[in-house]
Amino acid sequence: MTFAVEILVAFLLVLGGAFILIGSWGLARLPSLMTRLHGPTKATTLGVGGCLIASMIYFPATGGAWSAHELLITIFLLLTAPISANMIAKSHLHRQGHGIDPNPADGIATGLPPAPGGADWATFHGAADDEAPLPAPARRPPGQG
């Protein structure tokens, strides 16, 4: 392993570790859940990505075989972090809007503000609720079929 590769791997490891620590510091320090979501979903994902890229550079440089595991983990984390953050925010919005375990720091403990367009907030509805009610089936006159 050359000196330049060692410097690069060490830099990526330090960067990743610092970002992971910053993300968790935000999770512990920020006042409400909606602000706490920012730390883990952005900083921690970036930090884990840095550690995985360091590992991806390190193993081929030391004579090991190149493997796609790190790339798979990176892509999977980058894909799933926004989805889980959206789900957490959605369930939090639903519970706060209905007064279940309210947190006054969020400012929505007394109910949600009106949604744009006059519709209700789509936190509770499933896919089945979005479909229009089906018309009653046409009754066939007796004696046919």
Add this chain to the structure above:
Amino acid sequence: MNGPILTAALTFALACVSGAILLNLFRLVRGPTSGDRILAVDTLTINAIALIVVFGVAWKTQTYFEAALLLAMVAFVGTVAYCKFLLRGDIVE
């Protein structure tokens, strides 16, 4: 044997991830709402993945990457299932 710069960087990264896990545990115990606890568990799993990867570099082994990949997938499914349960009171409707 790793050089001194890489050894120092590995020590720093391990200390950072360990501190991050302690902060997540603080939020998991303290967290006033259920969403905080779900978020803390999700972040805890991501930090465990980082810990596995850094240990893999420190020990020069690629054995544990499958564990990290499985952990990533199970953490995502678990987070979505927890949120679905909070939203609907049921997971599979």
